[in-house]
Amino acid sequence: MNSSRFVVGTHIMVALAGKALLCGHFGMSTVVSSDELAFSVNTNPVVVRRLLSLLQKAGLVTSKAGRYGGTTLAASAQSITLRDVYEAVEEEGLFHAHYQGPNMHCAIGNSIEEILESPLSLAEKAMKEALSEYTIEGLVLEIMQIHKIGEKIEAGMTYEEIKQEFDQESTSALDKF
Amino acid sequence: MNSSRFVVGTHIMVALAGKALLCGHFGMSTVVSSDELAFSVNTNPVVVRRLLSLLQKAGLVTSKAGRYGGTTLAASAQSITLRDVYEAVEEEGLFHAHYQGPNMHCAIGNSIEEILESPLSLAEKAMKEALSEYTIEGLVLEIMQIHKIGEKIEAGMTYEEIKQEFDQESTSALDKF
DNA sequence: CACATACGTAACTATTAATGTTACAATAAC
DNA sequence: GTTATTGTAACATTAATAGTTACGTATGTG
Numbered sequence: 001m002n003s004s005r006f007v008v009g010t011h012i013m014v015a016l017a018g019k020a021l022l023c024g025h026f027g028m029s030t031v032v033s034s035d036e037l038a039f040s041v042n043t044n045p046v047v048v049r050r051l052l053s054l055l056q057k058a059g060l061v062t063s064k065a066g067r068y069g070g071t072t073l074a075a076s077a078q079s080i081t082l083r084d085v086y087e088a089v090e091e092e093g094l095f096h097a098h099y100q101g102p103n104m105h106c107a108i109g110n111s112i113e114e115i116l117e118s119p120l121s122l123a124e125k126a127m128k129e130a131l132s133e134y135t136i137e138g139l140v141l142e143i144m145q146i147h148k149i150g151e152k153i154e155a156g157m158t159y160e161e162i163k164q165e166f167d168q169e170s171t172s173a174l175d176k177f
Numbered sequence: 178m179n180s181s182r183f184v185v186g187t188h189i190m191v192a193l194a195g196k197a198l199l200c201g202h203f204g205m206s207t208v209v210s211s212d213e214l215a216f217s218v219n220t221n222p223v224v225v226r227r228l229l230s231l232l233q234k235a236g237l238v239t240s241k242a243g244r245y246g247g248t249t250l251a252a253s254a255q256s257i258t259l260r261d262v263y264e265a266v267e268e269e270g271l272f273h274a275h276y277q278g279p280n281m282h283c284a285i286g287n288s289i290e291e292i293l294e295s296p297l298s299l300a301e302k303a304m305k306e307a308l309s310e311y312t313i314e315g316l317v318l319e320i321m322q323i324h325k326i327g328e329k330i331e332a333g334m335t336y337e338e339i340k341q342e343f344d345q346e347s348t349s350a351l352d353k354f
Numbered sequence: 355c356a357c358a359t360a361c362g363t364a365a366c367t368a369t370t371a372a373t374g375t376t377a378c379a380a381t382a383a384c
Numbered sequence: 385g386t387t388a389t390t391g392t393a394a395c396a397t398t399a400a401t402a403g404t405t406a407c408g409t410a411t412g413t414g
């Protein structure tokens with residue numbers, strides 16, 4: 001796995017879930033545009049849309065074109081695990097075989113793929129099972145704790161006030177959460 | 178992981194262990210050259226030597242330059258697991274973070290790496306633990322069973338006779354096991 | 355010692371994958 | 385009809401992998 005798609009895809013999912021939780025609480029729109037996501041991820045909106053396309057094919061998000069369009073989660077953050085995100089955005093097959101294939105006229109070469117099948121698939125399965133222990137909701141709650149967002153809501157702060165605290169160091173006018 | 182280094186590295190280790198087991202039984206040299214390994218793997222000897230260099234740094238094999246030089250296992254095949262091979266030849270860090278880094282002026286961006294550290298390291302650990310269940314010896318025994326090499330030894334066949342059975346379809350004069 | 359064989363590694367090429375970017379058609383709200 | 389947004393094609397850039405050639409170094413054999 002040489003890509004950052006899984007980490008970026010997870011970032012996107014957490015951002016969508018965070019927006020849903022916070023803006024949902026204030027009765028505001030929970031739709032997020034690829035521009036906003038690209039700002040948070042620090043990349044190009046097209047890169048985000050490509051990932052959203054994969055996440056959409058996996059049924060994890062719903063996107064809508066046109067004015068006031070954007071993306072929302074297609075299921076509850078509680079029901080989506082890191083395994084779902086991984087499988088949505090990463091290629092099949094964690095381990096790659098020989099580029100040119102082994103020499104089949106060799107006792108080792110003609111059996112190596114057969115005997116490695118089980119170890120490699122079990123190792124990949126173990127990794128995915130570890131990822132399935134983490135939900136998007138769990139990650140969002142961690143972030144809310146780090147930034148004490150629950151306390152701010154309890155204290156009666158408005159959405160704008162909460163958001164402003166993250167805008168202070170930034171010069172951009174884009175929405176950050 | 179976009180490389181085939183782990184699969185090829187394992188192929189090499191199994192070939193070395195197979196040579197040690199079979200030639201050891203007949204009192205013959207158990208040293209294997211990078212040319213022989215490259216033949217089995219179906220690649221260039223330099224590619225093999227680069228992998229052997231990594232395996233050597235990890236203490237898994239011993240190489241010797243000069244005439245009648247080559248490589249042998251540095252430990253018993255029973256004591257070497259696929260995890261050892263994986264760690265010897267693959268890069269650190271199964272999961273890659275954002276290329277340009279997330280936007281730190283964002284509530285999600287500035288925490289995403291922190292909250293992903295635990296899930297990602299646990300997933301990688303789970304994968305490695307699955308690999309550690311398999312020894313090089315176990316894989317060699319599987320191959321010997323597939324080719325009924327134990328039975329051939331029991332039946333009194335010589336090394337040359339056993340080897341010849343794998344040479345039949347091949348046109349090369351190189352040693353294949 | 356001279357020779358033959360093999361490792362170790364640098365240097366270069368070719369191929370592939372990932373990311374970033376520009377551009378634009380299609381879509382949808384207002 | 386205007387504006388904002390997705391979806392995707394096309395292309396450029398960068399990095400990693402694998403393959404190859406070349407050559408210095410090491411070492412057993414005669």
